[in-house]
Amino acid sequence: MAYYTSRNSFLNELPEISNMIEEYKPVVVFIDNFRLAFLESDGxxxxxxxxxxxxxxxxRDxxxxxxxxxxxxxxxxxGLTTESDLQSGAGSKSDLADGDYFLRRSSKSESFRILKRSKSRNCADQVGAKLLNFNPDSLWFEVEEEFVxxxxHLGEGITVNTDEKREIAKHLYANGQTMxxxxxxxxxxxxxxxxxxxxx
Incomplete structure (x- = not known):
């Protein structure tokens, strides 16, 4: 695993980043975060x-x-459930991405996180979300439940539209939950x- 930190823009650092990727040949590269990487752009x-x-x-290509x-x-x-329009800034960010994934805190435990895929070009739409649990020994998240x-898990005042409730209810019922x-x-x-x- 390699790290690269800079206060310069992504474009200015692109040659060095590209060289590091060529050297280490990673499977995945994380850019944290969009706003800092593209400070010169109007988000x-x-x-x-x-x-x-x-x-x-x-x-990537x-x-x-x-x-x-x-x-x-x-x-x-x-107070809103996860959708792509929860993202900050312009919608073209989501339009050009292959997938949108949201990681949010759960109100039920400090170690719980909700992982929700709201868009993917490579697989079917996701109904519901996964519940992850942070493991302090491995410093990684483990799947607690496949569907929640x-x-x-988001506390009081959560807004869920009726269509989403209906789809979630059907999924729960199909997986053995009673009315x-x-x-x-x-x-x-x-x-x-x-x-x-x-x-x-």
Whole structure:
């Protein structure tokens, strides 16, 4: 594993970064974070963000490696479930990426994180989210549960639209959850869950 830290822009450091990738031949490169790497770009301009993303994509194609570009969500989005429009800045960032993944804190435990894929060019849409647990010995996250209902881990006041609730409810029911359990997760009546599932 190799590290490279700089306060200069990604474009200025690109030759050195490219040389390091050529030398170490990594499978994946992490850029942390978009705002610092592209300080000279207007993060709210689709045109400038698209130009920045093209630099990243060109590096990926040149070295045939994956690149994880870390970014932050917009302010005051704690009460919203995960969607691509939670990202800060211009939408072209998401448009040009192969996938959008969100890692968020769980309200149920300090060591828990919710991992949600909101977009991927390479696999089917994800319903629900994965629950990860931080292992202090390995300093890595381990999968605690393959499927959890995201809203139940983000605390009070979470906004989930009805279509998303319906899809999550169907998934839970297909995986053995009863209507009583599903109604408890969402805090709605059993009759509401029945309508979502279209079960009489």
């Amino acid at each position: 709210n301009s689709n045109k400038e963000v698209a130009q920045a993303m093209n630099q990243v994509l060109s590096l 040149l070295h045939n490696c994956s690149i994880v570009l870390i970014d932050h969500t917009r302010k005051n989005t704690r 209902e995201e809203a139940s 009583e359990q599903i109604s408890s997760v969402f805090g709605v009546a059993k009759s509401t869950v029945s309508r979502w599932l279209k079960i009489n």
